[in-house]
Structure formats: structure tokens, C-alpha cells
Amino acid sequence: MKLMDINKTSHNFLHTFCIRPAFHFQTQADGEEVILVVRGHPITQIWWLINSVILLTVLLVADYFFSMLLNPFQSLFTYIFSFIMVGAYVWLNILIWFFNVGIITNKRVVDIDFQGVIYKEITEARLERIQDITVKAGGFAESFFNFGNIFIQTAGTEANIEYGDVPYPDTIIKIIHQLTEQKQNNQ
Amino acid sequence: MNIPDFFNGPILVIFFFKAFACLFSFMYFVYSFVVYRQVKTMATTVQVKDSGIVKRENLIITITNLQILISILLLIFSILIVFS
Numbered sequence: 367m368k369l370m371d372i373n374k375t376s377h378n379f380l381h382t383f384c385i386r387p388a389f390h391f392q393t394q395a396d397g398e399e400v401i402l403v404v405r406g407h408p409i410t411q412i413w414w415l416i417n418s419v420i421l422l423t424v425l426l427v428a429d430y431f432f433s434m435l436l437n438p439f440q441s442l443f444t445y446i447f448s449f450i451m452v453g454a455y456v457w458l459n460i461l462i463w464f465f466n467v468g469i470i471t472n473k474r475v476v477d478i479d480f481q482g483v484i485y486k487e488i489t490e491a492r493l494e495r496i497q498d499i500t501v502k503a504g505g506f507a508e509s510f511f512n513f514g515n516i517f518i519q520t521a522g523t524e525a526n527i528e529y530g531d532v533p534y535p536d537t538i539i540k541i542i543h544q545l546t547e548q549k550q551n552n553q
Numbered sequence: 554m555n556i557p558d559f560f561n562g563p564i565l566v567i568f569f570f571k572a573f574a575c576l577f578s579f580m581y582f583v584y585s586f587v588v589y590r591q592v593k594t595m596a597t598t599v600q601v602k603d604s605g606i607v608k609r610e611n612l613i614i615t616i617t618n619l620q621i622l623i624s625i626l627l628l629i630f631s632i633l634i635v636f637s
Contacts, residue, residue: 392599392600439634454584480595
């Protein structure tokens with residue numbers, strides 16, 4: 367697997383590291399090519415999956431004892447309600463994971479964040495404005511599964527960009543450097 | 554039913570159960586609409602084209618629509634419980 371081949375479409379780790387995907391974002395300019403799209407590493411999503419299993423177990427046990435006080439019709443409602451609550455929790459987390467993306471194009475880097483159900487944040491910086499890139503990958507899971515946080519510091523008043531828990535952080539930096547050099551050579 | 558009977562035994566539990574069933578069903582109904590609006594915004598911001606298997610945007614919007622339908626059914630169910 368050639369991760370550095372940025373001219374060939376590839377998808378890795380449940381579409382968390384996609385090179386040249388069929389992807390379009392709202393603020394994409396004409397002629398701007400999406401080179402890389404990254405999401406949180408799948409292993410970082412394990413917590414809400416565990417939480418949902420625990421939550422479902424607790425609710426079903428509570429329903430079992432509570433249903434002794436209710437008639438069958440009411441008891442059915444408590445079971446259905448429990449499954450719907452857990453389903454809503456799982457679905458919300460899937461949405462947040464799927465739509466929280468880091469995008470690297472041939473012109474800029476973009477970070478799209480959705481927190482909860484009502485907060486949206488889009489941060490972007492042009493490639494030539496990038497000054498420093500920091501990778502933070504500490505801990506057993508980060509080392510074993512090869513993921514980490516990337517902080518992209520920009521010049522001037524442009525906002526800094528952060529990609530959280532993304533796979534192959536080193537490769538992402540190499541791709542950004544490669545694109546920055548290409549852009550400088552073209553100018 | 555006199556007042557001491559209401560506060561002792563399952564009558565109070567059933568009363569609160571019905572009240573919370575309606576309240577939480579309505580809250581879930583509102584929540585599902587908020588999620589629907591947000592998913593529309595998300596799908597406009599980030600558009601994943603045909604991945605070769607399914608159009609993921611359509612799948613996500615379909616599931617979100619299904620969530621609204623479930624919330625309506627749950628609300629009707631909770632109203633039926635009040636009168637049961």
C-alpha cells in the first residue's frame with residue numbers, strides 16, 4: 367500500500383484516511399482538488415460503542431424490574447423506548463464521526479467540526495500560510511494503532527487547525543509538505 | 554380513590570410513568586427534528602459522492618427520516634398509554 371501516492375484513489379480504515387475520494391465540501395473553490403480526507407481513527411470510536419452496550423444493558427435490567435408494576439402494554443413501551451434511546455445515541459455518534467472531517471486540498475487545509483447536534487465550525491488555512499505542524503501521539507493505543515492529533519499553526523490572523531485522532535499522522539504531514547512544495551514550485 | 558391511596562401503592566408509579574412517557578416521547582420528537590435539520594446542514598457542508606456501494610448521503614438522510622417517523626409513532630404510543 368503506497369500511502370504517499372497522492373495521485374491514486376484509496377480508502378483505508380473504514381474510510382478514515384481517503385486519498386482523492388469522490389468528495390465535495392461546501393466552500394470548495396472551482397479547480398480545487400480534494401487530495402486527502404481524514405476522520406477519527408475507528409478505535410477512538412470504541413468508547414461510545416461500549417457506553418451504548420452498557421446503557422442498553424442497564425435500561426433492559428431496569429425495564430425488567432419496572433415492568434412488574436406495569437401492564438403488558440406499558441411494559442412494551444419501556445422496552446421500545448430503551449432501544450430507541452440507545453439507537454438515537456449510537457446514530458448521533460455515527461453522524462458526528464462521519465461528518466467531522468479534516469480535508470487537505472491542493473490549495474488549503476480545512477477542518478470541519480460538528481459538536482453535538484447544533485454546533486458547526488469550519489476552519490481553513492491556505493497552504494502557503496502554514497508555518498508549523500505538530501503531531502501529538504502519546505499512549506499505548508496511539509502507538510499501537512498509529513493515530514494521533516495534528517496541530518497546524520498558521521501565519522498571521524488565520525486560525526490554527528487541529529485534526530483529532532487521525533490515522534497515519536506522519537503520512538498526513540508528508541502529504542502537506544509535498545503539496546506545499548508543489549505549490550511553491552508552481553509559483 | 555382517596556388521596557392516601559394515590560400516594561401509596563402503584564397508582565402513583567403509573568401516574569408518573571404516563572407523565573414521563575408523554576414528556577420523553579415529545580422530547581425525542583423535538584430531538585429527532587433537530588437532528589434532521591442538522592443532518593441537512595451536515596450533508597450540505599460535506600458531500601460524499603457515490604462510493605460505489607450506496608450513496609451515503611441518501612442513506613443518512615433516509616435513516617434520519619426514519620428517526621422522525623419512529624418519534625411520531627412513539628408519541629402516538631405514549632398518548633395511547635395515557636388512555637390505557
